[in-house]
Amino acid sequence: MSQNQGENRDDRWWLQEGAEWCPFCDISLHAEGLSYCIACDRAVCMVCVSQGPDAGEIYCPECGAKADSGEA
Ligand SMILES: [Zn+2]
Ligand SMILES: [Zn+2]
Numbered sequence: 001m002s003q004n005q006g007e008n009r010d011d012r013w014w015l016q017e018g019a020e021w022c023p024f025c026d027i028s029l030h031a032e033g034l035s036y037c038i039a040c041d042r043a044v045c046m047v048c049v050s051q052g053p054d055a056g057e058i059y060c061p062e063c064g065a066k067a068d069s070g071e072a
Contacts, residue, residue: 024048024061039063 020031022045034043037060038052050064051057059067 022048037063039067 019028020034020043021028022034022043024044025048027045029045034045035049035058036042037044038058040060040063042060044050044058044060048061050059050061050067052059052064052067
């Protein structure tokens with residue numbers, strides 16, 4: 001019944017380069033594998049993500065380092 005057009009055209013999508021890009025480790029990947037820094041709103045992949053002091057706070061490595069040093 002449901003036709004997912006535009007999405008899931010290829011069921012091996014995870015093997016392909018994604019439309020999103022992590023600027024910190026320079027790889028392409030899918031949006032499903034990315035989080036967004038709550039400070040600068042840049043995409044950051046799960047490898048580069050820097051967890052804030054509170055659960056659910058996602059920072060990029062740069063903002064994570066700033067938050068770590070106590071800078072606002
Ligand atoms: Zn990355
Ligand atoms: Zn950031």
